[in-house]
Amino acid sequence: QVQLQESGPGLVKPSETLSLTCAVSGYSISSGYYWGWIRQPPGKGLEWIGSIYHSGSTYYNPSLKSRVTISVDTSKNQFSLKLSSVTAADTAVYYCVGNGGGGGEGALDYWGQGTLVTVSS
Amino acid sequence: DIQMTQSPSSLSASVGDRVTITCQASQDISNYLNWYQQKPGKAPKLLIYDASNLETGVPSRFSGSGSGTDFTFTISSLQPEDIATYYCQQYDNLPRLTFGGGTKVEIK
Numbered sequence: 001q002v003q004l005q006e007s008g009p010g011l012v013k014p015s016e017t018l019s020l021t022c023a024v025s026g027y028s029i030s031s032g033y034y035w036g037w038i039r040q041p042p043g044k045g046l047e048w049i050g051s052i053y054h055s056g057s058t059y060y061n062p063s064l065k066s067r068v069t070i071s072v073d074t075s076k077n078q079f080s081l082k083l084s085s086v087t088a089a090d091t092a093v094y095y096c097v098g099n100g101g102g103g104g105e106g107a108l109d110y111w112g113q114g115t116l117v118t119v120s121s
Numbered sequence: 122d123i124q125m126t127q128s129p130s131s132l133s134a135s136v137g138d139r140v141t142i143t144c145q146a147s148q149d150i151s152n153y154l155n156w157y158q159q160k161p162g163k164a165p166k167l168l169i170y171d172a173s174n175l176e177t178g179v180p181s182r183f184s185g186s187g188s189g190t191d192f193t194f195t196i197s198s199l200q201p202e203d204i205a206t207y208y209c210q211q212y213d214n215l216p217r218l219t220f221g222g223g224t225k226v227e228i229k
Contacts, residue, residue, distance in 0.1 A: 045223050106212025
């Protein structure tokens with residue numbers, strides 16, 4: 001059974017960098033087509049942050065591109081998100097996601113449980 | 122950017138009712154559309170992929186149809202456990218992913 005688990009600080013100060021890690025179990029991260037991050041502000045909808053493909057290529061939401069970095073550590077079977085210069089608008093539940101199941105190349109088959117990150121001083 | 126417009130934003134229906142949600146893309150996305158269910162406090166779950174394919178293990182009362190710009194998601198007989206918010210998601214311009222605004226389904 002594939003499981004994704006986010007970890008990282010739940011509180012980040014404005015202007016600092018948000019850092020989250022997603023540990024993948026039950027599946028080799030090298031086998032998946034792509035992995036990524038989705039966020040959801042409280043009471044709002046879903047926003048794609050970015051993805052990293054098995055090739056190592058990364059793609060980011062243009063609205064966040066200047067502040068986002070996604071990386072993979074295959075030795076630890078995990079991937080990470082860094083979002084710099086955060087503001088209150090970055091307060092959200094952050095989900096790590098993966099594609100690699102039977103749902104086709106555009107489907108997010110795997111989701112972490114989500115972690116709430118609050119930006120506040 | 123491709124915009125996804127979902128309607129209605131919320132609905133209330135009785136147990137056993139047929140429920141229909143629509144999703145309209147701002148341009149032709151072929152069948153590159155998925156549907157997710159998100160229960161309160163939980164992560165979204167993939168229900169339908171490529172517009173009409175039922176994900177393994179998903180009850181057959183859920184279905185999807187459409188292509189091009191207009192898509193429909195249907196629950197043939199609403200059950201109490203179907204209370205959730207449903208999202209469409211396009212991937213025509215993969216790797217970019219775009220979600221609809223969501224439809225909150227409640228029991229009347």
